[in-house]
Amino acid sequence: MRAAIVGTGAIGRVHARLIADLGGELVGVCGRTGQAAAAFSKAPAYDDFNLMLNEQKPDVVHVCTPNRFHAEQTIAAFRAGAHVLCEKPMAVSTQEAARMIEAAEATGRIGAVAYCYRGYPIVRELRTRVREGAFGEIWRVAGAYLSQDVFETSAYQWHFTPGLCGPSYALMDIGIHWFDLVQYILGEPVETLSARFNTRRPKRTWLGGPGQGPRPDGIPGSDGGIDVGVGLEEQADILFSLRGGASGTCSVSVVSPGNANHIAISVDGSSAGFDWQQEEAATYVERGSGHKILRYRDKSRLDPAEQAVILTGPGNPDGYLEAFRTVVAESWAAMQGEAGQEYPSFGAGLIGLELVEAAISSASSHAERSIEVSPERFRRAYQL
Ligand SMILES: NC(=O)c1ccc[n+]([C@@H]2O[C@H](COP(=O)([O-])OP(=O)(O)OC[C@H]3O[C@@H](n4cnc5c(N)ncnc54)[C@H](O)[C@@H]3O)[C@@H](O)[C@H]2O)c1
Known part of the structure; x- marks a missing residue:
């Protein structure tokens, strides 16, 4: 290419x-x-x-x-x-x-979205196992996406400069990955949600460092910095339900001390459950009545079509770059005309933004909101 x-x-x-x-x-x-x-x-x-x-x-x-x-x-x-x-x-x-x-x-x-975490082999394995019914009917989904990106009072990213980020920070920046992963693994859309948003540090100072973007409007102080009032959420807590009847919660924060990039998903079903987190992406915990097992990647639990695109063999710890590479490789294959190739579609990107807009509306009105995604649109967007 x-x-x-x-x-x-x-x-x-x-x-x-x-x-x-x-x-x-x-x-x-x-x-x-x-x-x-x-x-x-x-x-x-x-x-x-x-x-x-x-x-x-x-x-x-x-x-x-x-x-x-x-x-x-x-x-x-x-x-x-x-x-x-x-x-x-x-x-x-x-x-x-x-x-x-x-x-x-x-x-x-073709437009593809860089939902890079979809590329982990364990994420694929979990998706395959959910489809096979290994966990039964899904009841509970919970987790978090936590980062310390702007925990420091002195931290400034272009996201704070009005107009560059959009109407949401934490949820649209990182929470959107979490909801994509959950919908991807479970094969069901989020149908309703209630959101609480919080801004923990309402004033930030632009100093023009790397990643801070162009100078925002305002009068420089004695240190040359420009104070910017932060209106976007740094913490988003979401209570939601999935179409199939599961319910759950997700906590998202960009001011979570010590969490560089913590993504955790915990699922309970009617016959078993699982817990996965990105910082230990090569394993997951499978839970059954009275026991917990640490599982490593296993070829026999992976869809054969997916094995082809995963570069590393089992036993080699899976890394972020390999996962991202898989997603780019799949997207490029679709762009090169490979029929039936899965990749994170713009349809899935749109559903993520619908969820963000529903959460913004819920947070400001303190009311539950629905996301209208027909089964057919979800099926096409998530290539089911
Ligand atoms: N997939 C992921 O997990 C992931 C991780 C990080 C960032 N992102 C996304 O990637 C995008 C960029 O984030 P980043 O962390 O690299 O930010 P960054 O600030 O490090 O880089 C953005 C770059 O874009 C340049 N730029 C700004 N306006 C431009 C314009 N009009 N034309 C050309 N270049 C322009 C800036 O100079 C800067 O070099 C964001 O949308 C962010 O949400 C995704």
């Missing part, structure tokens, strides 16, 4: 590595400045995204910019004939996401 990247930050570097690893050719990199793009790699560097599209005509564009740019860059890439692998959240609103899906359909291109 002739691939281009827009956005030269932390996740852009991961994408560059995976593109190289998958034998792709990096044909262009677009940054906020040409200098940032030139420092990023040896590929042709741009600060004008449309110029890069016109000159390089990439097969695929990896969109790795702050959230608010995803929609316009994705639509421009589709119109230039490229497929798109877009970082999550795929957009900052459901309206934008719908426009992106329309553009994909109009141009016959």
Whole structure:
């Protein structure tokens, strides 16, 4: 694949590595400045995204910019004939996401969302086992996505700069991964939810460091910093139900001390349960009446179609980069026309944003909200 990247930050570097690893050719990199793009790699560097599209005509564009740019860059890439692998959240609103899906359909291109945690072999194994009925009827789903990204009072990320992040921070930034994973593993949509949002540090100071983005509006203080009032949630607690009748809770925070990237999922079913967490992604705990077993990856419990794309053999601990690589490899295979290839679709990205918007509405009104996803739309979005 002739691939281009827009956005030269932390996740852009991961994408560059995976593109190289998958034998792709990096044909262009677009940054906020040409200098940032030139420092990023040896590929042709741009600060004008449309110029890069016109000159390089990439097969695929990896969109790795702050959230608010995803929609316009994705639509421009589709119109230039490229497929798109877009970082999550795929957009900052459901309206934008719908426009992106329309553009994909109009141009016959494929849009995939970088739901990288789907690529862990154990996540695949759990999904297969749920489908086979190993846990019975699903009753309870709980867990958390906790990070300390902005725990420090002095921490500032572009997410705080008005307009760059969208209408939600913690839930849309990391919680969206958790809900995608749960819907992916269990094969059912979230149907209703009640949310509580909290902002723990209502004032942040932009100092212009890496990852802090462009200067926000405001008058600099004596340290050159600009104070920004934070309106978005740093903690989101969600009580929800799934279509099949399960209910549960998810706690999401970007101010959780000591938790660098803690993703945990715990499920009880009518015959067994399981617990998985991303920091120990190569194992899970299976629970039955009166016992708990630590399980390692086992070929016999994995769908044979999925074994092919997983690079490492069982017994080798599975890492974040391999998981991400699997998701990019599958998305590229779909873009290259492989029939029936699974990948995180824009349809799934849209459902995630519907959930975020329902949670925002619930948190502000203190009322339960429904998410209207027909069985057919969910089936298509999650390729069931
Ligand atoms: N899949 C994941 O788990 C994961 C992890 C981290 C980030 N992300 C997502 O990736 C995106 C980027 O996050 P990040 O952590 O890399 O942020 P970052 O701040 O490290 O990088 C963003 C980069 O985009 C550049 N940029 C800003 N506006 C631009 C524009 N108009 N054109 C070109 N470049 C522009 C910035 O200069 C910066 O280099 C976000 O949407 C984020 O949610 C996803």
